[in-house]
Amino acid sequence: MTAQRVLILASDANRMEEMVRVPSMKGVHFSILSDWKSGAEALRKEIFSVIVARKFSKEQGTDAFVADLLALAPKTSMILILGEKEGPSVLEALKGGVSEILFEESLANTLANCVEKYLFSGYGLLRRMSLDELFDFCIPVITSTDMG
Numbered sequence: 097m098t099a100q101r102v103l104i105l106a107s108d109a110n111r112m113e114e115m116v117r118v119p120s121m122k123g124v125h126f127s128i129l130s131d132w133k134s135g136a137e138a139l140r141k142e143i144f145s146v147i148v149a150r151k152f153s154k155e156q157g158t159d160a161f162v163a164d165l166l167a168l169a170p171k172t173s174m175i176l177i178l179g180e181k182e183g184p185s186v187l188e189a190l191k192g193g194v195s196e197i198l199f200e201e202s203l204a205n206t207l208a209n210c211v212e213k214y215l216f217s218g219y220g221l222l223r224r225m226s227l228d229e230l231f232d233f234c235i236p237v238i239t240s241t242d243m244g
Contacts, residue, residue, distance in 0.1 A: 100215050101142065104128045105135040106150035106177065115207045116148075124215065139168035146214045148207070150177040158185035162192035173214045177203060
């Protein structure tokens with residue numbers, strides 16, 4: 097099994113790195129990038145288990161930012177970080193396909209636990225899986241089971 101990979105994409109990525117470097121995530125590879133261009137390039141080259149991201153520009157809409165990220169990694173679980181005053185952006189982000197939203201004010205207490213949840217608890221495994229994909233996965237198991 098390959099190592100879990102997490103992309104942290106935010107202007108203050110180093111501060112966020114300190115929050116997720118906990119003993120329980122030893123062995124998890126973190127790519128910590130503080131600019132959009134590097135993040136987009138990393139998403140084109142690598143597959144990540146989880147993306148943690150914050151918008152780089154206040155002028156950019158949340159829905160556009162989420163759409164740009166998910167266009168590069170459509171099946172990757174995404175944790176979006178918003179400021180407390182960005183409440184209206186929550187609905188846009190959820191409609192856009194974000195897996196989880198964390199708020200800046202409680203980030204130090206919630207970020208590591210949330211990343212662990214998506215890495216180790218299987219929360220992201222069936223994200224955006226169509227029924228056809230689900231049946232393709234399940235039918236061989238059912239038909240190969242000895243029913244006698």
